[in-house]
Amino acid sequence: MYKKAFTIYILVTILSFAYAQDISNFAVTRLSQDDGLSQGSNYFRFEDSKGFMWITCNDALNRFDGKKVKVYNLDKYFSNCPNLQQGYGFCEDKNSNIYIGSVRGLYIYDREQDRFTLQKIFKNSIDDIAMPIAYIDNKVWCFNRQYQLATYDIKTKKISYKGKLKTKPIISIHIYELQENIFYNHYPFMDKRKNIWFIGDNEIIELNTRTLKYSYPLRDNKIKKKESYYASSYDISEDCLYLGLQNGILKYNLKSRKKSYISNVLGKILHIKANTNAIVFKDNFNLKMLNKKTKKIIVFPNIKNDDFILSYCFGFDKDNRLWMCDDGKGQKILDFTPKLLNKFPNESSKFNFLLNKSVGRFGEIDNKKIIIPLTGSDYNIMLVFDKNTNEKKIINSDLNKNSVGFDFASDYKRKGIWVFNIYKKNNSKIYELYFLNQKIETSKKIQIQNLKEFGQEQDFQVLKNGKILCTFSKGLFWFIPEEKRFEQIKLTKQINFFKINVLDQNQIAFSFLNNDMLLFDLLPDGTFKLKTKILPGIQTFYIQKDVLHKRYWVGTNQGVYLLDQNFKIIKIFNANNGLAGTYIYGLLLDDKGSAYCSHQRGISSINWQSFQVINFDKNDGIQNWDFNNRSFYKASDGTLFFGGISGLNYFNPPLYRKSNYKPEVYIDEILINNKLLASKTHNVNTLTTLNLNYDENNISIFAYVKDLAAASTRQLIFRIKENGKKWNYLTNGSAINFSNLAPNIYTLELGTYDKFTNQELVQKTLRITISAPFYHAVSFWILIASILIGAVFWWYNQKKLEKQKIHFKQQLALEMQRSKITADLHDDIGATLSSLQINSAVANQLIVHDPIEAKKVLHKIENQSKNLADKIGDIIWSMKPNNEEFMTISTRIRNFANDILGATDIEYALAIDNELNELITDITNRKNIVLFVKEAINNAAKYSQASQIKISLHIIEHKIEIQIIDNGIGFNVDEIRGNGISNMKKRILELKGEIQIISSHLKGTTILATLPIPTFRD
Incomplete structure (x- = not known):
């Protein structure tokens, strides 16, 4: 027991001594390779006018927007030049294009194209190093290791040499070759009069950019040993130059030309940076800040074993956050801006050793001193938070000894605080009651009877009339301090009292674990009258009365309920x-x-009028996600306190975020069908229209809300305007994906949501046109309709023309056939009729004188008549249509074969392809084929003396083959001169075919005719 008390005493003593100085709270964040930074070591940093932080590393240039790091290490970002690796210095022109120094020359970043080009500046120098200093009147001023000066005109692209400084050259610009006095710690700068200042190791040079004249304002020829300048910082607000010396800081006013030393700074100053309010500087080990107004120096404490030994390259951003390179680990950022929710203890405050302490209760003394108990597993303390001075100190009293918890009740009537000190003894909880007076002096504890039978102490409140009301798990009690006793109140049979909710002097609501909240009227005699149940069936813990609007707010295990004055639900x-x-x-x-x-998820506010809900999280400064039951308090000045498992939060409503950065939607990349949209002329962020083909309808847009100070807290919102007013909310940095967009015109709106104003702010509009496929266009269907109508009209005319051609051919063929028939009738049938007439006359004369001879003539007349009938039948058949089955070629040949050969002893065989009936439709061809075959059969029957004849008509290899083969006596082909064979050859030639007659004595005869098929098509 004594050992623990001594430990607490030593701790409090050390605390009082070590933190007597005013240490300001600050939050530390990092930007490292875990966040996408290409490398942990980086030496040059630049914040541009668009709210980007550019950081050079040995391997690539990095750009940070508050949410993500973009590494420029791909060839697509560089036009006809090698990729930029380590950069040396930055400046920006009026068009927001950026110029970066390098060992190859001056890299120029075109913001509109998101691409870099390389410009050689010092073409006659020993190397190509060029480092930008400033942008003045359309010209970028550059220097190199020899301190040669040149300008690059951004309009004309002209390079002008401006001379050379008479000072020692820079031995090397490579980081690993630099010694103690590093050139980038005193990099040249431009003052508000557009003069350029160069800080060397031992001298300062001022260049008038208009007259190109040099001056040496701090040169003193009387001093033999020159001052060494290890670091410099130009403060434009004061127009002053701060110089880090071997022993302290020199302040030089550029306007008055007066110099002074800051007296309370000692030691070698290796790094320095100034802004409007403070000067940050570092010696070999410690990082310090000088408050310009109070002249006090703050020494930054090590945080979680994290020191500032390897921290350098200081710089303030627009929100006055201090950036520095933490060599090998990236960028370290110190944020001095208070969070929306004040947090105690803070990681960077002198009380950071209390971070593991929990806060359960609050109390207040009328002089605005807030008493806060902090409890933990090792020891417990009470803290005094003075609202007048904003100072905090630990109460050094016996209350800290052996305590396992406190419960407070502010007593405004007695001007003090009642303290239940709870401690353990022999595994039992012991309650001691103390009173802290206005001077926070502990009065003698009040001896009270054993409260073990009352159960667990839950809550106690001091009413305005001074009466003290206490709840235990087994009952409700009045505490009468004058009599040092508790008096139980017979209220209800309820047990497990949880919270006393004092609504006003005459209304008190009690909450219970696993039971309904009950509202009572407090009568003048100190008794209670039940008025109503509040939210029956719902576990209700807390209730607050809104006197202004005559309603009640209720906290439950199911959220917050708003009730009217009759306790009816208005909203959940x-x-x-x-x-x-x-x-x-x-x-x-x-x-x-x-x-x-x-x-269990932080702190939330609900606006009394709009009912807008705002959730506050770790970005806003909550002590931890989880808070403690019954740990809340409203101070007399309106400050709200909420206790949790890692300290407490306090704030004065209303809460609004203040920043010099405005959130801005930025489109970094667009993928079309998973392929990167690349533009040689524009950065995709500048696109306002996107025209795509119908099959380019899968779109991914990588957009985010750019905010260098608070991008992680921002929400990206988007909507398709044509689809209505509903917004889609995304975590900042999420991709916006559209799949299978139908052909149409879409207006994509992108913006941010401000949870403090409950407003959606539209910042960017992208018009996306998905063109319809060609077969969806009206003109296409007009063309198709025209083509179809034309095709139908053409087909109709073709058919009509074909019919006309067929009709004409048929007419022509008919005419030719008529001419043929006429010739046949004239030549053949006419001759036969003439012969019949003559023979008839001869027979008529011989019938009387020579009957036998007359009979022969009559027999001849009979044969001539029969032949005449056959010829007339053939002519008539050839002119018949082909749709009569019994008039087909095959039928016709079979009929006359049967007629000719059937009356003989000759065996014959017929083989005819049926396709020939459909194939041969021309009447002339039909006639010629039939008469050819008939002539051949007839000759074979008359002269061959054959016993067998084979007749075949086949289609073979796209030709018609006709064969008539007999096994007769044969003949000598060369000696035959009859009309039959001549007629046969004539008919085959007319059919554009070929004929072969193969015969010899006693070896039979073969007649083969080959006819081309096209001849037979109409």
């Missing part, structure tokens, strides 16, 4: 309408009636 706030946590640990109202509640 839970996860369905944006409340981050639904198990309410604490509930307070501000002076306007808005509600603030703590829960």
